[in-house]
Amino acid sequence: MAAVKRVGVIGVGEIGRAIVEGLCGGSARPPEILLSPRGARTAAALAERHDNAHVCAGNQEVVDRSEVVVIAVRPQDRTEALTGLRVDRDTVVVNVMAGVGNDDLRGTLATDAPLVRAIPLPAVRERRSITVTCPSHPVADALFERLGGTLPVADEATLNVFSALTATLTSHYWYLATLTEWAAGHGLAAEDADRYLRGLFQGVGRALGDETRSLHQLASDHETPNGINERVRTAWFGPANSAALRQALDDLLDDLT
Numbered sequence: 001m002a003a004v005k006r007v008g009v010i011g012v013g014e015i016g017r018a019i020v021e022g023l024c025g026g027s028a029r030p031p032e033i034l035l036s037p038r039g040a041r042t043a044a045a046l047a048e049r050h051d052n053a054h055v056c057a058g059n060q061e062v063v064d065r066s067e068v069v070v071i072a073v074r075p076q077d078r079t080e081a082l083t084g085l086r087v088d089r090d091t092v093v094v095n096v097m098a099g100v101g102n103d104d105l106r107g108t109l110a111t112d113a114p115l116v117r118a119i120p121l122p123a124v125r126e127r128r129s130i131t132v133t134c135p136s137h138p139v140a141d142a143l144f145e146r147l148g149g150t151l152p153v154a155d156e157a158t159l160n161v162f163s164a165l166t167a168t169l170t171s172h173y174w175y176l177a178t179l180t181e182w183a184a185g186h187g188l189a190a191e192d193a194d195r196y197l198r199g200l201f202q203g204v205g206r207a208l209g210d211e212t213r214s215l216h217q218l219a220s221d222h223e224t225p226n227g228i229n230e231r232v233r234t235a236w237f238g239p240a241n242s243a244a245l246r247q248a249l250d251d252l253l254d255d256l257t
Contacts, residue, residue, distance in 0.1 A: 004143060006032045008066030010059050010081065011073035012039040015096055017046065018125040019070060022147040024050040026127050034062045038073065038081060063087055068139060070094045071105065078108060087111040092139045094118050098163060099256050101156055116140040117156060119163055124148055134159040160256040164249050176201060 007023060009016045012035055024030045033053040035043040040055075047053045056062045063069055063085055073081045075097045082105075087093060089112045095105050102115040116137045123129035124147040131144035136152035144150040153159050176197050183193035207218060223229040 003028070004031050004067050004139060006034060006066045006068075007143070008034040008036075008056075008062035008069040010036040010038065010062055010069060010071050011077075012036060012042045012046065013072060013074065014122060015120055015124075016070065016072035017042055018122045019072070019096075019120055019147065020046050020050070020053060022124040022127050023143075024052060025125075026146065028146060034065050036062050036081075060085055063091065066091065068092045068094060068143060070096060072096050075100050078105070082108050085109060087113045089113050092116065092137060094140050094143070096120055098166075117159055118144065119159065119166060120144065120147065121166065121169075132159055132162045157257065160253060163256055164253045167249075167252055 009020055012020070016039075020033055020035070023033065030050075030052050033046075033050065035046060035053060035055045036059050037043060037055055037057065038059070043055045047055050056065065059081060069087070069091055071078070071082070071093060078097060078100060087109050091113050093105070093109070093111070093113050093115045095102060095115055095117045096119070097105070098119075102117055105115055114137055117134045118140065119132045121129045121131070124131065124144075127146065127148045129148040130151050131147060131149070132151045132153055133140055133144060134153045134156055141150040141152060151162075153162070179197055180190060180193045183197075184190040207222075210218070213221065219233070223233070
């Protein structure tokens, strides 16, 4: 299949910007990027930085000039941003709005165009993130292969489970921030604790690249029986906290369904 030559992005927030930067980097020849004027300052900055990115006069121009259109507006803004757009059936629409199903989007756009839900993460900027898609579509899947890889799933119920998993991302950052604050409370300079923890957990991230070991095996390999890692894990991440985390994810999944 020939590479997509023109990609439109409606909504240039964090994810929209990451997609643009990922497509504009790397060794492959980048497509032309057509940007919505929504988020004018960000769109203008991207167009200034990348010769292949251009800001359109409006969302209809983005759609008319693109082979693939990525819808990345905030879910609560979708009616205002999308109602009335005319989308040709030959245009592939990629829906990255969290919690917005394809039936919902099709109703808003009133189009027969193929719709694909996707969950790109900020790391697509470095082309290092697996993107879940549903349904599988060769054009959309090829687009995200350029950004780190694609994981097509069979139905939106499965995609919603993956979507719930993404909601744990900021909890990880907050966990590290709490550790930094604890260390500072015990006399460490906050900047030293911050630097140390970033290095420590970047190493954890690299270990995750070893897919020959399960996540439980990785945890076990980093523990000594009755050692300090096991002590903190069993004291803090015990049955009660595990149950609370599962319940929070179950509640979120109910809202996403």
